[in-house]
Amino acid sequence: MQIAGVEERRRPLGIWVIVMLQSLNALLILADVFAGTNLSGNDMQRLTQGDEAARALAVTWALLVLVAAHWLWTLSRRGWVMMMLLVGTGLIFYLVLWWVRPADAQWLSMGIAVVTTFYLNSAAVRRRYVQHHEVPRISLGGRSAQ
Secondary structure (H helix, E strand, O other): OOOOOOHHHOOOHHHHHHHHHHHHHHHHHHHHHHHOOOOOOHHHHHHHOOOHHHHHHHHHHHHHHHHHHHHHHOOOHHHHHHHHHHHHHHHHHHHHHHHHOHHHOOHHHHHHHHHHHHHHOOHHHHHHOOOOOOOOOOOOOOOOOO
């Protein structure tokens, strides 16, 4: 027996993958900043070494990604919008990095951002995050609308 509306609210495999990848990436960034590791690549240490503003930006970015991943997981529209904004901004960053310093291009991260953007923008995924608002008819003059 299928309950009406349940199928539309199930998480497709792609959402699982995006939430896992983005959360893992954010956790690696946090580990690099706070523990001094090089899990997300040598560029993170080079960018944040001695620069408190860059460290704060990296931490803020990672926390925003974790919030967006949580909201995306709960099938909240704000999670979809926030993840689209963050992934799109990240993609712009990777493209600028590739344009300015081709030797330092982050090909894997750029590829993941492209695939994530196209997947989140697919009609099937967007449909899961649309909020339908049913507004009842208002009866004026005491008679019900026919």
